[in-house]
Amino acid sequence: MSNNAASSSSSPTSPPSSPQTAAGGHLTLDAEALYRELLRGVRSMRGENHNxxxxxxxxxxxxxxxxxxxxxxxxxxxxxxxxxLSSSLHRDDFASRGLASSTSSLLPFDVNGADILLLDDVLYTGRTVRAVINELYDYGRPARVRLAVLVDRGGRELPIEAAYAAARIALPANQSLSLARAEGSGAFSFEVKEA
Ligand SMILES: O=P(O)(O)OC[C@H]1O[C@H](OP(=O)(O)OP(=O)(O)O)[C@H](O)[C@@H]1O
Ligand SMILES: O=c1cc[nH]c(=O)[nH]1
Structure with missing residues (x-):
């Protein structure tokens, strides 16, 4: 990957690497550079099926x-x-959070027997991925499900790993990381906030 995105690894077993910090100690992640890494990773994962x-x-x-x-x-x-895929209906905090998002699931292919690659911006506790796998199974029984993410920030609370992560970083629990998309250009950036 490019040096200016963040430290990264595609192996799920690699330990988290140190996030890059700018002057002032704030985390800097180049979301566009990480997206290019993800594109490469996903190309390669799809290529494994050529045979x-x-x-x-x-x-x-x-x-x-x-x-x-x-x-x-x-x-x-x-x-x-x-x-x-929306995690809303299967979240384990549904009772307290309710329907926080208005986006519904929409799968324009037959899930039965399909090879599916889930995409997410951040992998943290793994609870969202658990919820969306439940959601996916409401539509059918896939042949295989894999996960690729832009950033794995560690902190797992469930036995869930990404087959590909464009970056693996360690982030303190009091910080939240979320992807933003610019209106018009569609350019990606990361927002790091105190949780
Ligand atoms: O592994 P987890 O601990 O579940 O965290 C990761 C999830 O958290 C964020 O979503 P969020 O619920 O904040 O919703 P959003 O994407 O609409 O911001 C992020 O987009 C992931 O989906
Ligand atoms: O089910 C879920 C998903 C994300 N976060 C939670 O706390 N629970």
């Missing part, structure tokens, strides 16, 4: 992962639209 002619369908977790999946769908030259 068996399996189609891999993209499904992004609303909202950051959905933006990634939509852009990847175009950049990979794939026909049709990427799928969207």
């Amino acid at each position: 068996d002619n399996t189609n891999t369908y993209l499904a992004g977790v609303a909202s950051g992962g959905m933006w990634l999946a939509q852009r990847l769908q175009k950049d990979l030259g794939l026909a049709g639209e990427a799928g969207v």
